[in-house]
Amino acid sequence: MNPRFSLAFAWYYGFRTIKRGPSYVIASLSSPLTLLFLIYIISKGELIKYAVVGGFLGLVASVSFASVADAAFLRIQLRIQDLFVATSISPTDYILGLTLSYIIFSMPGIILYAIIGALIHIFTLESIIALVLLLVILTVSTAGLSMTIGGAVNHIRNVWGISAIMSVVLTVLPPTFYPYSYLPKYIIYILAISPTTPAAVLAQGFFGFEPIMYTMIPIMLVEMVFFFALARFFTRWREN
Amino acid sequence: MLSTENLSKTYKGGIKALDSVTLTVDKRLVAFIGRNGAGKTTLLRILSTQLKPSSGTANVAGYDILKQPDQIRRKIVSIPQEASTLGVLTPMEHMKLYLIARGFSVLQANEESLRALRELEMYDARNRPSDTLSGGMKRKVFVAMALAANDEITFLDEPTTGLDPVSRFEVWAAIKNLSGNIVLTTHYMEEAQELAEEVILVEAGKILEKGPVKELLRRFDGKVRVESILPGSGDYQIGRTYVKYVKQEDAEDFVKKGYNVRRITLDDLFIVRGVTIEP
Numbered sequence: 237m238n239p240r241f242s243l244a245f246a247w248y249y250g251f252r253t254i255k256r257g258p259s260y261v262i263a264s265l266s267s268p269l270t271l272l273f274l275i276y277i278i279s280k281g282e283l284i285k286y287a288v289v290g291g292f293l294g295l296v297a298s299v300s301f302a303s304v305a306d307a308a309f310l311r312i313q314l315r316i317q318d319l320f321v322a323t324s325i326s327p328t329d330y331i332l333g334l335t336l337s338y339i340i341f342s343m344p345g346i347i348l349y350a351i352i353g354a355l356i357h358i359f360t361l362e363s364i365i366a367l368v369l370l371l372v373i374l375t376v377s378t379a380g381l382s383m384t385i386g387g388a389v390n391h392i393r394n395v396w397g398i399s400a401i402m403s404v405v406l407t408v409l410p411p412t413f414y415p416y417s418y419l420p421k422y423i424i425y426i427l428a429i430s431p432t433t434p435a436a437v438l439a440q441g442f443f444g445f446e447p448i449m450y451t452m453i454p455i456m457l458v459e460m461v462f463f464f465a466l467a468r469f470f471t472r473w474r475e476n
Numbered sequence: 477m478l479s480t481e482n483l484s485k486t487y488k489g490g491i492k493a494l495d496s497v498t499l500t501v502d503k504r505l506v507a508f509i510g511r512n513g514a515g516k517t518t519l520l521r522i523l524s525t526q527l528k529p530s531s532g533t534a535n536v537a538g539y540d541i542l543k544q545p546d547q548i549r550r551k552i553v554s555i556p557q558e559a560s561t562l563g564v565l566t567p568m569e570h571m572k573l574y575l576i577a578r579g580f581s582v583l584q585a586n587e588e589s590l591r592a593l594r595e596l597e598m599y600d601a602r603n604r605p606s607d608t609l610s611g612g613m614k615r616k617v618f619v620a621m622a623l624a625a626n627d628e629i630t631f632l633d634e635p636t637t638g639l640d641p642v643s644r645f646e647v648w649a650a651i652k653n654l655s656g657n658i659v660l661t662t663h664y665m666e667e668a669q670e671l672a673e674e675v676i677l678v679e680a681g682k683i684l685e686k687g688p689v690k691e692l693l694r695r696f697d698g699k700v701r702v703e704s705i706l707p708g709s710g711d712y713q714i715g716r717t718y719v720k721y722v723k724q725e726d727a728e729d730f731v732k733k734g735y736n737v738r739r740i741t742l743d744d745l746f747i748v749r750g751v752t753i754e755p
Contacts, residue, residue, distance in 0.1 A: 476527075
């Protein structure tokens, strides 16, 4: 393990990128903010608290899902991964570096949502702690899933479509921006295939909007371990 | 420094990139030379542990590429042919990130990056986002990484492809300054002649010849190459040009007959084997 590399990668690839290319931040914010606006209008403000909490999760998930394209671009187009293969860093260091970068990419959006959340008084100390934990676990799961898929892609032209589909289907379809109680229970379990679903269901529970669905805790933890392990073993580090 | 035994690589779809390559390399600066698709990059990627061979094995710095890749990775620097800079990062940031990946402390990485960038005359550009740099400057960032890492073996895959002549000379000078062993690939004959103590000619996944440039060219001693566009006027045909090798003292007669006379280069090793090289 080379945590210094992971941190340096996150600093240079995450922080420097958003500092010098703020359009990336605006792009990642555009979809959750649009949904927030629509939900506010359609529900006449009633579901705004769901949309704000969902916005945190949707933002983190969509940034990570967009990383399918990132991971493939770095490997296929820029050959950056090849450069690092011939060093002593491991695939885990590289994946951690990328994951930390995505957390940094999400930070401006998280700050914006925190301000909105504070304005509509949805936070308690417990709910903030729960939300932070959920965001970290969700980032690891979604980044792992994205890097596994990004690592399997052979041609860069295929990757942009996959990333867009994943971002919409796995972020908007789950009960991220609406109450999970709108859905039959079996549908929630089917949707739990996306790490965004257990995160959203639990967040709604911890914020007191809906009853806490405890079965989602093991599902979320198992998905985190599973998707990270998948990325660790299936990231094409040394090619065949 | 390195050796291979019956090293072969067949890609999906049946493309055979390397065909039972067995060789030993012990000179400090070695160049694999051949046209595009000859198998040079595949060989370099296998030796630098980026790619697994289909069969055979190789030893690099005393370690087996299949059984001990981690030990090899601590002793080599490998700069891929198509590596590109991340547009928003500066040369200094690229260098520091790479050196930290190689186990340098942040302070060491900073010092070594500055030293290498100064040596390659890139100091003034050290804090410019790399998408504002020329193609040559971007390529030099990667050579600077190798220079700063200063490890036992440096693999450089076509380090000067796409560079203008001035940048190419600068990169050559930098490569000569690298302290360890260097293995590079190129399809520029003059690059191999300028840099390498030993050249290895690669074609269709096989090693054609290997040796110091002077030794390989000995068969042409006292000869020059004469070229004509008239059909049947040469022993070898390269596109629309016909080539033959004649004694130096006869060259003037051939000039009078309308032939062009060229001095012997590494190109001629490929020509006599019927391999068309790129201009």
